[in-house]
Amino acid sequence: xxxxxxxxxxxxxxxxxxxLSCAPSGSTFSFNPMGWFRQAPGKQRELVAxxxxxxxxxxxxxxxxRFTISGDNTKGTVSLQMNSLKPExxxxxxxxxxxxxxxxxxxxxxxxVSS
Numbered sequence: 001x002x003x004x005x006x007x008x009x010x011x012x013x014x015x016x017x018x019x020l021s022c023a024p025s026g027s028t029f030s031f032n033p034m035g036w037f038r039q040a041p042g043k044q045r046e047l048v049a050x051x052x053x054x055x056x057x058x059x060x061x062x063x064x065x066r067f068t069i070s071g072d073n074t075k076g077t078v079s080l081q082m083n084s085l086k087p088e089x090x091x092x093x094x095x096x097x098x099x100x101x102x103x104x105x106x107x108x109x110x111x112x113v114s115s
Contacts, residue, residue, distance in 0.1 A: 002029050002104050004076070004095045009109030016113075017083045022095030022106055024076040031097030031104070034071055034078040038091035039108075045094070051078060063089075085113045 003025040012018050020036065035050030035058075049069040050058045057069055066085075071078030076097060082089065090113045095106040 004106035006106040006109040020080040029076045040091040
């Protein structure tokens, strides 16, 4: 069974940084693409960033220049470096990986940015 597990969330002050990581639990699986989504209270889940097997990245406009996604799709690992955090970045962040027609999700990690 494929499970993605996130780590690295927590509280941080505005202007600070956090690094989120995600990896499969128990074994190595390849995904293409992988990415991060987030869901703020009362809002729909939204795309934050994705990375494809060739290294092509894509970012939501709201995080461009502040967040950087990296990873190894062949091993199913992906990270999100978040700098210059803002209170509006507060959300549960979910790792996502696409594999053989199926979208896999982690359970999420909470990021809370205080002003």
